[in-house]
Amino acid sequence: MTRDFAVLLLSITQLSSANPLPGHLKFAPAKFSPTLPSTGGPTSLPSTNLTLQYIALGRGIQNYTCASLCSAPVALGAVATLYDATTLAKTNEALLNTMPGKAVMIPPSRDGYDLPPPANNLRVLGHHYFAADSTPTFNLTAVNKILFGKKNGDIPAPVGAPKGPSGNGAVDWLSLVEKPDYSESVGLGQVYRVETAGGNPPAACSSTGVVSVQYAAEYWFYA
Numbered sequence: 001m002t003r004d005f006a007v008l009l010l011s012i013t014q015l016s017s018a019n020p021l022p023g024h025l026k027f028a029p030a031k032f033s034p035t036l037p038s039t040g041g042p043t044s045l046p047s048t049n050l051t052l053q054y055i056a057l058g059r060g061i062q063n064y065t066c067a068s069l070c071s072a073p074v075a076l077g078a079v080a081t082l083y084d085a086t087t088l089a090k091t092n093e094a095l096l097n098t099m100p101g102k103a104v105m106i107p108p109s110r111d112g113y114d115l116p117p118p119a120n121n122l123r124v125l126g127h128h129y130f131a132a133d134s135t136p137t138f139n140l141t142a143v144n145k146i147l148f149g150k151k152n153g154d155i156p157a158p159v160g161a162p163k164g165p166s167g168n169g170a171v172d173w174l175s176l177v178e179k180p181d182y183s184e185s186v187g188l189g190q191v192y193r194v195e196t197a198g199g200n201p202p203a204a205c206s207s208t209g210v211v212s213v214q215y216a217a218e219y220w221f222y223a
């Protein structure tokens with residue numbers, strides 16, 4: 001219905017205008033693109049002037065270190081597998097947004113992660129991890145692209161975001177841009193982590209060493 005209306009509108013515009021439409025108006029009207037969920041509450045992530053490239057469902061762990069009993073865990077890094085959810089986002093974004101909360105509750109198996117349907121047959125787009133110097137890295141091996149990130153936005157997950165199996169709550173929503181003066185990123189300039197599920201540490205350490213917390217999230221890549 002909406003689409004037909006937009007097509008009609010486009011035809012009328014074309015008919016009534018002597019000048020051809022600018023190239024960017026001819027294809028893929030923005031309203032049919034998935035919309036980045038950029039706010040979890042009173043604050044929003046910074047907007048972007050880049051173009052959406054891929055949307056991934058990420059499933060992995062957030063690591064923290066515990067220096068001593070009862071101290072606050074300190075963020076150490078993360079390791080996640082990124083599954084290509086671009087098509088799912090375009091066809092049913094609402095359904096995609098339910099995936100992180102479900103995926104985080106499925107314990108990892110020997111062979112990796114099992115995802116809930118319809119995400120269970122998504123291809124692996126790449127991996128997210130931290131480089132040796134703690135630079136957050138998004139290595140999209142399936143498309144030969146890589147982003148070395150630097151955080152430029154951070155807001156709490158919405159109240160009621162899926163808490164994950166640990167029950168500690170969902171990690172923040174983030175925006176990361178290409179890290180300046182670093183190894184060159186290839187084909188990617190920004191990523192948002194949104195619709196997070198799980199990943200928060202316990203408030204206080206109950207042991208020392210590394211604490212790993214299960215999480216899932218959506219990663220929206222721009223270039």
Ligand SMILES: *[C@@H]1O[C@H](CO)[C@@H](O)[C@H](O)[C@H]1NC(C)=O
Pocket residue numbers: 048049050
């Ligand atoms: C895009 O945004 C970045 C920072 O958000 C800014 O540095 C850059 O100048 C902007 N580019 C354009 C073409 O507006």
Ligand SMILES: *[C@@H]1O[C@H](CO)[C@@H](O)[C@H](O)[C@H]1NC(C)=O
Pocket residue numbers: 061063076077078079130210212
């Ligand atoms: C996180 O902890 C897991 C073990 O639970 C380990 O395999 C992984 O290398 C750690 N990664 C980072 C970045 O600390």
Ligand SMILES: *[C@@H]1O[C@H](CO)[C@@H](O)[C@H](O)[C@H]1NC(C)=O
Pocket residue numbers: 137139141146
């Ligand atoms: C990205 O992943 C590929 C495949 O695992 C690996 O060969 C390459 O070294 C990685 N790149 C970086 C910068 O980590």
